Amino acid sequence: MNVLGIDVGAGAVKFAVFSKDGLRSFMGEEPTARTYPAFQAQLLDICGRLEKSHGIAAVGVGVPGFISLAERVIERSPNMRFLDGMALERDLAAALALPLAVDNDANAAALGEFLSLDEPRPACFVHLTLGSGIGSGIVLSGRIFHGSDGFAAELGHLLVNSQGRPCGCGNSGCAETESSETGIVRSYQEFACAPDPLSSRDVFARWQAGDEAAREAFRRAGTFLGVLLSQIVYALNPGRISIGGGVAAAGEALLAPAREELARRVVAKAAAGTRIEAARLGNGAGMAGAAALARQQPS
Ligand SMILES: [Zn+2]
Known part of the structure; x- marks a missing residue:
C-alpha cells in the first residue's frame, strides 16, 4: 500500500508518497500556511490530492513541538506558535477518512534514519x-x-x-x-x-x-x-x-x-x-519516518 509522509517545518511543508517497499514515488514542497485554520486546510488539501493521484492508504505527519502522549495535544511549538495547544491529530482525523499518525518532527526523522540502516x-x-x-x-x-x-x-x-x-x-x-x-x-x-x-x-x-x-x-x-x-x-x-x-x-x-x-x-x-x-537521508528523513508511522497505523 502507498502511504503519505508529511514533514512540517516553519518555512515549508514537505511531503512524499512511499510504496510498501519504502520507495519514494512522489515528492512535493510548499510554503507553510501562517494560521491554524489555513494550515489544517493545507494538510487536508495535500492528503486529498495525493489520495486521488496515488491511492494513499494512510498518512503520517511530523510537526515541530512538544506533543503530550495522553491528550495528543501540541503543548508548545516554539517556531510555530499557532500550533500551541492545538489537537492537530484529532482535528485532521475528523476530516480525513484515512488512518493518521501525528508525531514530533525530530522523532519522525529519527525513525526515518533508523529504517535507512542495513539490518541488523x-x-x-x-x-x-x-x-x-x-x-x-x-x-x-x-x-x-x-x-x-x-x-x-x-x-x-x-x-x-x-x-x-x-x-x-x-x-x-x-x-x-x-x-x-x-x-x-x-x-x-x-x-x-x-x-x-x-x-x-x-x-x-x-x-x-x-x-x-x-x-x-x-x-x-x-x-x-x-x-x-x-x-x-x-x-x-x-x-x-x-x-x-x-x-x-x-x-x-x-x-x-x-x-x-x-x-x-x-x-x-x-x-x-x-x-x-x-x-544518511538528509532532508528526506522526516518524510520517510512520518510515512513509517503511517504504516504502523491499523487500517
Ligand atoms: Zn535549552
Missing part, C-alpha cells in the same frame, strides 16, 4: 538534527521512545556548559546553544569580534579557507557536541548516533572534535560500541 539495526539508536536548534529522537527496539508523557528525547536541552549562554527553553548552557547553527555563528562572531550577520554555511566556507576564528568556532561546537554525546552514551548506550541537519554538512570539522571529546569522557569500551556518523 541497533537495539538503541539516536538521531540528532543540528539546525537552528538541536532536534533529537530515540528509537528503541524499532519504535520511537516517547517517555511517560511524550516529552522524552529533548537531548538538545541537556546541559553541556554550566557557564553557558541562555537558551530559548529558559535554561542556559544547553547543547543547542553551542552546537547548533545559531551556536556556531555566535561563537564565530565572538572569536572574530565580528557582529555582522552571517550563516553557519558562511562560517564553514571561512573554515575551508583557513580562517582561524572559523576553526575555533567549529572546534568549540564539536567539543560541546562531544560532551552531549558522552551523556547520551552513558544514559542510553546506543549502537549508533547519527548526526544530520544543516551544520552536519560540515562533516569532520564538527565530528572529529566531537569524537575526540567523547573518547576523553567515556570509558573506551562504551565509546567504541557507539558509532557516530553523518545522517
